[in-house]
Amino acid sequence: MAIEVRIPTILRTYTGGEKAVSAEGATLASLIDDLEANHPGIRDRLVESGEGDGVDLRRFVNVYINDEDVRFIGGLEAELSDGDQVVVLPAVAGGC
Amino acid sequence: MLRIERATRDAIVAHAKRDHPDEACGIVAGPAGSDRAERLVEMVNAAGSPTFYEFDSLDLLALYREMDDRDEEPVVVYHSHTATEAYPSRTDIGLASEPNAHYVLVSTREHGNNEGPVEFRSYRIVDGVVTEEPVEVVEHLPTNTAADAAAADETVESES
Structure with missing residues (x-):
């Protein structure tokens, strides 16, 4: 089950400069584990420790599955199917 | 610069x-790798705040898809500070994620919504390090010589 993952400029140091990589997983969480296996270090840029023992998507990282923000479709538990496209984009944000 | x-x-x-x-926040896009600030795109500040800005997540996706289709990148990422100087805050530095972009800060603290000069400054923000750079304001960006040369070559070829 191959899923295309679009990688933003700032994370391409983990993918050897590739703008898109292929990964596998039935959920976003397992997809990120698979990414980590092939591109060590990338996981920590996407998730952080959450409540209890869990992990959450980092607040200022946006992940989309087929153009939907995963925050609205289950977050890390969002389900994936063969041929889905995942896009990772850092938030453009700041403040004084 | x-x-x-x-x-x-x-x-x-x-x-x-x-x-x-x-x-306020937005970008100026330009052809990938050109460093030419050509196409202004004003964005909505989804935070709607005097102390914070954030592009709406779906607007962000649409913007990046559009730039991808046009082979563009964000050459400038700009936002305003409304009560402080036009210098990147700790938050701005921590969240800066376009190492190739010019981060433009505008401060409206002096004149608010009214006429009057504003601070307009530009920075590189890479790996948490801020470097201010000069801003050169021109009437028109220089002609894109590489594209012109290519166009000229095509003309020659079509005539031969």
Whole structure:
């Protein structure tokens, strides 16, 4: 089950400069584990420790599955199917 | 150095004044790798706040898809500070995620929504390190010589 993952400029140091990589997983969480296996270090840029023992998507990282923000479709538990496209984009944000 | 057309600079300043006291934000896109700030895209500050800005997540996706389709990248990422100087805050530095972009800061603290000069400054923010750079305001960006040369070559070929 191959899923295309679009990688933003700032994370391409983990993918050897590739703008898109292929990964596998039935959920976003397992997809990120698979990414980590092939591109060590990338996981920590996407998730952080959450409540209890869990992990959450980092607040200022946006992940989309087929153009939907995963925050609205289950977050890390969002389900994936063969041929889905995942896009990772850092938030453009700041403040004084 | 950031080179920017006067009209683009003025439009960014106008956006900042219009949205004051909330922070205004947007980008100037240009062909990937060209460092040419060509196409201003004003964005909505989804935070709607005088102390924070954030592009709406779906607007962000649409923007990046559009730039991808046009083979563009964000050459400038701009936002305003409405009560403090035009210098990147700790938050700005921590969240800066476009190492190739010029980060433009505009401060509307002096004149708010009214006429009057504003601070307009540009920075590189890479790995948490801020480097201010000069801003050169020009009437028109220099002609894109590489594209012109290619076009000229094509003309020659078609005539031969």
